[in-house]
Amino acid sequence: MQNDIKNDSIVCSEKISSTDDYDPHMHRNAKNPTNNWQTFAHFLKASIGTGVLAMPSAFAHAGYVNGIVLTLIIGLLALYCLHILIGSMYVLCKRQRVPYVSFSEAMKLGLQQGPPALRCLVPIAIPFVDGFLAFYHFGICCVYVVFIAESIKQLVDEYFVTWDVRLHMCIIIIPLLLIFSIRNLKLLAPFSSAANLLLFVGFGIILYYICSNLPPLSDRKPFEHYTKLPTFFGTVLFALEAVGVILAIEENMATPRAYVQPCGIMNWGMCIVLSLYVFLGFFGYWKYGDEALGSVTLNIPQSEIPAQVVKIFFAITTYISYALQGYVTAHILWSKYLSKRFKDVSKHTLYELILRTVIVLLTFCCAIAIPDLSLFLSLVGSFCLSILGLIFPALLQICVQYERGYGPYNYKLIINLLLLIFGLFGGIVGTYVSIVDIINALSK
Template structure:
């Protein structure tokens, strides 16, 4: 792509492409990271703790069930492929946002702001969606993390119910959902990631203890591997895709913790928070999924804690551990929903800043109540995991990042043989196909579960 370059007095250079669009070149010396003014920034270690906690939620406990829909050979291979694609999309998303920050000479842009600016500077065909770009991205982010919180309410309540049923009295799971409303709100009232950091660190330590207990039961009585399927029929793969994508991706939290970092450059280094954290996450997911499926086969349930001996003391300890860690993750995942609803939209409507804390707490209380209401209606945990993962994360984690890079590179070119363009078209097609098929299969199975 031919270009003409003009240099301004402030050292900022503009590149005009053949279509006449003016684009700030990436050799501009403005570094957005150096101009961020973050209140209560998190250290690299605190960010790493948040990353692990955000990426290792209740979804990891569904990996044996996911592998039952793929097979013990297909499962690890596809998990690794999906994980690598997800990490790559996060890299191109963060790098594209950084590039737009340089062009606009601003310290930070949110996902939705970057998407709006990118569409404006990208191919003319995308300009028709400009009016809805910001609310669309914000809406998907808020809804996705809200959906995660709904799943977490179900998971925590079911874990507590199993213990209470065994030792005290049998109660409906909806009553247990009522009992956890106040603890959920108390932790959710923490409004900064820095304050949540010690909770994430504690939860990560508990998680590894819980994993150890689950693996102890799994390894105790492994049957011959020949009793399990190395491959499964293609029709079962969409459920696998949605469950794995849900378990791996946490786009909103991953962006939020990067925004609040004291040293954001360490986030996307080759051995930075994103790559090292995701390597650990994928290793745990493949380990638990492979051996969990080997042990339980098609009997693997939506949470592997439902498969381990229900009356054993050690198993009850594991359930308590995962209930506590999920309770902590609820506040971390729900941070994105509250941040978008309050900080981006509602806070501007209230001119009395002295009441902002009260209003935000009321908003957070409303979110907790809504997650409770939706959780009551969820018939099957694993199917809902797959539906949320297929629908929202195909868009947020695959389609939008690829679309944003297409727009950001529009004025600069797509490299030799337009490889960047072809790659991003593939990612968009992969996201659309996986999202539609996964969502359809999940909805059909949810309807069937209601009718049985």
């Protein structure tokens, strides 16, 4: 094992000096590449999910001053980590002379080339990262099943007949199977564009409600007690982070360099996302204060037509997001593990569709089996996202920069160590708070 690692390091060292002219982006050959506008639509749809509706509730746990400042800090940290992650993956591609390496493959290569003390983690790097990504995005799909079914139930209860939410889950299985059978992001792009349009119209209606008859701002707290901040941290990070989908979007681009440029897709997209999150969080908290619920759609008048339209719009956009989030789980399981087991290539499409059907049915079963799924997934989200979105990118750059150095005064090493500490602290505290919430909910 040690000899293999040593040989890998020697080979990589030789390649560093001989591959400076190799540009992985020029050799990228995606099957169904997306253009910049399609990629931008996917980025917005992946980053603006149901979590944004919880921002007023998140601000209620932080105060409006803390909420604005900390949302921007967390968002910029998440964006920075995405940049160092994609940048480190690019460097590894350049060293290995390959067009693309996945997140998990990058972690393995990085650990092989990083500090010797970390090389014992090489054997578990790929299954560990893949497992976290697949499980987290599977969990998001479970939440989406519940959200869509509850949105439909509220409408049906209002105008037709009262049914159990589980019946509505059964009804949406076929539509979910249909959209989840779309196996490439290029075909999903028109759906993402339409969903983004519905999102912004829906937000406009919500803002109409929350910006009318605002109480005096002095009635709201600029700062909340620090003991409430872990809940705020978990909510914002869960809402902002979609690292698996964001990497999948970049992988399928026709011009991947446009993704990470200073005025590129990722930076512009995150500016829009952060502005929307801060705006909705601030005005939602200003309007409803501590009475802000887990989804702001529950605070607006339930019987009025515009409010019902909002529920329809968000149910549709969440339905489309289901296909985007589930793409990560299906892609990892099929492309990396299962496709190799079936030698008859002519049946790969059929087998992949069967796998996607199984994933949909499993998300449906989990949504039905667990009464309050959001509590359990907030636990998984706090744990997984701190690792995937903060700790792993920082650790990867530490490894990738190990041979070249960390710059003047080792500033890159210091920044990444701070990110590791922040990620560990946020993950531990967020996990603890989630466990306490679960215990309290079960004891009621």
